[in-house]
Each structure stands twice: as structure tokens, then as C-alpha cells.
Amino acid sequence: MSFPKVSPGGFKAVYGVENYVQGVLDHQLLHLIKVRVSMVNACAFCLDMHTTDALKEGETAQRLFGLAAWRESPFYDERERAALALTDAVTVLERTGVPDEVWDAVVEHFGAEGAAHVLLAIGTINLWTRLNIATRKQPELAG
Template sequence: MQRMNAAEVAPGAYQAVLGLEKYVRANVDHTILELVRLRASMLNGCAFCVDMHSSDALRAGESSRRLFAVAAWREAPFFDERERTTLALTDAVTRLGEHGVPDEVWDAAAKQWSEKELADLVMAIATINVWNRIAVTTRTQPPTEA
């Protein structure tokens, strides 16, 4: 059962996070953004966000095969080098407490993305992590009907 509706209880804070969301939607490639959202949500155990972002990606034309493979992206052959560096950066940023962001992960991403694109990517990863923390903490559940 959901503990609270953060949008109702703290609307100003919720609107601030929505501002970040609008920024990343406007500045990060949609396919990349959905990979980031799905991977971070998987790592954070956010059922609501995994459901929402996999559904959104499917509606946008992403293949179910690639979406399932996000869970094992290092072994899957379905992702290009830019996507792989994005997923590695997503893993490192999402798991900051384990070992920070290793230089090799950052340097690989910096070779694939301009400085501005990389800044936007970091903002996208940070934003989904905020959403995950809100949804997991408040026990926000995905809809049971499709």
C-alpha cells in the first residue's frame, strides 16, 4: 500500500523534480533516456518506474528484446558503444556508494559524448534516481491493469 502521495504532500518539491524531468526530456535522446531510466530503476528495485519506462519505451518503438537485455547489458550484443558507455555510467552513478564513478567509466563516456551531452546525461541519471527514491520510499505501485 502506498505510504503517501508526495505530489500532494510536497507539491513545491515535486514541481522542482518535474523541472529536472522536463529539462532532461528536452536535452537527452529519447532512446538513451529510456535506457537510463530503465537501468537505474532496475538497480534501485523500483517496480513503478520499471513498469512505466519499459511501457513508454515499447510504445516509442523500442524492442522488447533490448529492454529485457538491459538487465544483463554487459553480456548482451544489442547495444552500441554509446549505449554501453551510457549504461556503464548509469550503473556507476546509481551505485555511487560502492565505488564512486571510476575514471575508466567516465573517460569512456567522455569519448562518446560532448561535454554538454555528458552533463545532460548525468542530469538524466540523477533525475531518475530521485524519482526512484521517491517511488520506492512511498511504495508507489504500478497499475495492475495494462
């Protein structure tokens, strides 16, 4: 099933949030969030798309590969680490919600509005991964 063809209005609505987030967040950080969510959710299509996009926009392979173990990797600054911790907490949401220390660190580094933008980015990519997994969207093999 092609979600955009079956539900063009739904696709347009989700893409609207995507466009908003792209306009308010640093693209390097946004790539890290998208790749990490794609890893956690095991979305092959999203992982292929977002790593390809990140590399084209200058992200390093080392930092992208390091996302699998970002807590142990020295490749991320404190701001990125705060966003990645929130990414993990929201993507694998516990019944108790996001831990206070995770949320507080994001607000400390991004401010309240910036934290909302990071949260929107995380929520949006989580929606995309779930739509792509549910509709069995697969990446194309590289030539």
C-alpha cells in the same frame, strides 16, 4: 503518501529537471537509462512506467529485457554502453566515485556537455525511484 500532493513545489522542481533532460537527450537513450536505474533500484512502479513508455515509443522488448545483462548483450552500441556503465556506476555509487575510465568513455561519446546531460538524467531517475520506493508507490495491474 502521494508525493505530488504533499509537496507540490518539490514535485514541480524535480519535474523541471526531468523536462530539461527530456529536451536535451535522445529519447531512446533516456528510456534505456530510466529502465536500467529502475532495475538496479528495484523500483516496480518506475520499471512498469518506463518499460511501458519505451515500448510505446518504439523500443524493442529484446533491448529492454537485455538491460538486465547489458554488458553481455549484443543489443547496444558503444555510446549506449558508455551511458549504461555510467548509469550503473552512479546508481550503485562506490566510495571512490565513478571510475575514470567510465567517465572518460561518456565524455568521449557525448562530449562534456552531453556527459553532464547523461549524468543529470541518471541523477533524476535515481531521485524518482527513491521517492517512489520511499512512498511505496505501486504500479497498477494491467487489465
